[in-house]
Amino acid sequence: EGVTLPADTHFKVMFDVSEAGPEDGISRSLESPARFLNMNAAAGVPAENMKVAIVVHGGAWKDLLTDEARGSANPNAPLIAELVAAGAVFDLCGQTAAAHDVTPDMLLPGVNIVLSAMTARALLQQEGYTVN
Numbered sequence: 001e002g003v004t005l006p007a008d009t010h011f012k013v014m015f016d017v018s019e020a021g022p023e024d025g026i027s028r029s030l031e032s033p034a035r036f037l038n039m040n041a042a043a044g045v046p047a048e049n050m051k052v053a054i055v056v057h058g059g060a061w062k063d064l065l066t067d068e069a070r071g072s073a074n075p076n077a078p079l080i081a082e083l084v085a086a087g088a089v090f091d092l093c094g095q096t097a098a099a100h101d102v103t104p105d106m107l108l109p110g111v112n113i114v115l116s117a118m119t120a121r122a123l124l125q126q127e128g129y130t131v132n
Helices: 028-042 058-064 077-085 094-099 117-126
Strands: 011-017 050-056 089-093 111-114
Touching (some): 028 050, 050 058, 058 089, 058 094, 077 089, 089 094, 089 117
Parallel strands (some): 050 089
């Protein structure tokens, strides 16, 4: 309370997510980008001044699956949908996807498969994203 940021503050932040959340709960790693957006908006940063990218690899791939592909309800689906609606970009490492036979139709709306997490991070940094 009482903390504000200048209205002309701009953020381009990349979150690296590699650990899966609990089978029956929301991933804390996927909550972090939402908390980042919410707390900075509350501190006065306009939504249009914040860009968030989430690069997913390793065991966290499971958190991006549709209910059908997962074989049960994905507790992360509503959060991912809200983040995508807020403009967040979700990039799943293509190497992880290939290792687990994940195809685009198995992923929640708004999740992209990219060449690799390493490549995605490098490209985002070239675009001015900082790593959180």
